[in-house]
Amino acid sequence: MKRSILHVDCNNFFASVESIYDPSLREVPCAVSGSKQDRHGIVLAKNELAKKFGVKTGDTIWQAMEKCPGLRTVEPHFDRYNKFSKLFKGICFEYTDLLESFGIDECWLDVTGNRKDALTIAEEIRCRVKSAYGLTVSVGVSFNKIFAKLGSDMKKPDAVTVITEDDFREKVWGLPAEDMLGVGRATLKCLRGHGVYTIGEIACTGAETLRSWLGKSGEELWKYAAGLDNSRVMRFDEKTPPKSVSSGYTPYRDLENENDVRILIYALSENVAAQLRRHGLCCRTVSINVRDKELNHICRQGHFSCTISDSSRIAEKALELFRSSCGISAPARSLTVCASDLVPYTEEVQLDLWGETQREERRDNINRAVDSIRKRYGYGAVCHAVIMQDKRLGMFDPKLIGDAHPVGIRR
Ligand SMILES: [Mg+2]
Structure with missing residues (x-):
């Protein structure tokens, strides 16, 4: 049976949560960062306004200030993020218990066989999270986890993107290889060394060749790009042993x-x-x-x-x-x-x-x-x-x- 998978991703999560506690942060470019004094001064998250100035996650405060002199910085409050993580996942949980967290601000849902269709559920989650908590999410809807995740990155903030079996070549294959889950720094370097730059080029390279370059993970990567990822969404209470x-x-x-x-x-x-x-x-x-x-x-x-x-x-x-x-x-x-x-x-x-x-x-x-x-x-x-x-x-x-x-x- 064709599966219906959602990937829900909170936009600018840390910064959005901070602005729930201090709404004035919404009006100015703002970044959540470690304390300057202890040199943890790295941008952990930023809001849309700061993004417009080119402020990036991982920038030092000093770099960020250079790009955006009026930047307001706030220290992180992980207790707040945990609280809102539970709250927004609570809304998702109402649709299925096949809910697999991917970090504090993202999760996959498998809504196959649900009474409502996947797009309707995606829209409902987007609206409900926004009206209940003032947080915006972007949602990817697809037939596997990899493309659902990709979809949630394609349009943001506050948006839903659908990728189907019929249109994934058109929508996904032109994207840079590094947009896909599983393509880290080392993998990207290897792919580029062989002249492979897009997800479509990964798919066209073929499993055998990728395996010879990257071992077993190369073959995985090919499956992902070709739309053949069949990994399941785990139940909310299931834990895989750590690697x-x-x-x-x-x-x-x-x-x-x-x-x-x-x-x-x-x-x-x-x-x-x-x-x-x-x-x-x-x-x-x-x-x-x-x-x-x-x-x-x-x-x-x-x-x-x-x-x-x-x-x-x-x-x-x-x-x-x-x-x-x-x-x-x-x-x-x-x-x-x-x-x-x-x-x-x-x-x-x-x-x-x-x-x-x-x-x-x-x-x-x-x-x-x-x-x-x-x-x-x-x-x-x-x-x-x-x-x-x-x-x-x-x-x-x-x-x-x-x-x-x-x-x-x-x-
Ligand atoms: Mg996020």
Whole structure:
């Protein structure tokens, strides 16, 4: 049966939510950004007026101000975004429980077989969210998730775009390759290197060729472009296990020496390990991503012979990667620690070849104790001693500690 998929995307979400609390923000170009003082001064979101001046997400405040001298900046309030995320998804949920969130401000809905047709539902959601909360959304309506997502990007704000099996070649194939989900920076570079610039050109390249360039993901990409994506929309309460867990941070000052790096690596690893344990997972691979003063990215990866969910071991590995990579040296501007190759935690797989049973068991017990202390007294109640050397470097913004920030979970 032909499917009816919607992708609902809130427009300028952070900025729109902020202007619910302070309506004067609607009248001026405005950007939501981290605090200037701690150098988190990066534009997280902007409103339409700021967009007209060329202000982009990811600009530093300084760049944004240069483009738009009258720009008003406000600090983010994640509690507010979570609240309105639940509210607008609540309206969507009235139409189906096949509702898959994609970040805080987007979701897919599968409304196949619904009494109302997909376009009617899309229009209703658009109008209802706007009148109930003053938020505008754009909605893509299509027969698969990839084109629904693409559709929601095509016309905004406050619009509905339909892409059908009959007109997708006409509507989608002329768009740049990077507009499609799954085309990241590295993929784009590879495609361009082969002279492939549009979604249509991806489709015409064929699965075999794309596979030879990009491996398995190349074949996926071809399916997407050719309109053959058949991935399902998950139920609202379904969770796929994470593929990786990462934690990254740009501290208030550059990391000047190895000790600074050590402090931050321990703090990030702590975060990663806590998330792994929360999901009942262990990792086999640890990678670090370092951004230096010139903003070059350097990435290094290392493997364990056994599976790990202990922060010290993750940190030791990350430090080893940092030290052994001749390309990396302090000062560094930001650092990310990532755990991947994840497997479910079982007691047997924790043992390695030398049978360090007792030591692993002890680590396990300590970690469990730490987790339960944090559950009662907050994340900051326990930390590695090394972090105490420079709490500001290692402990992040207390507002960000605890839940989703700054941990990234890729599924
Ligand atoms: Mg959005």
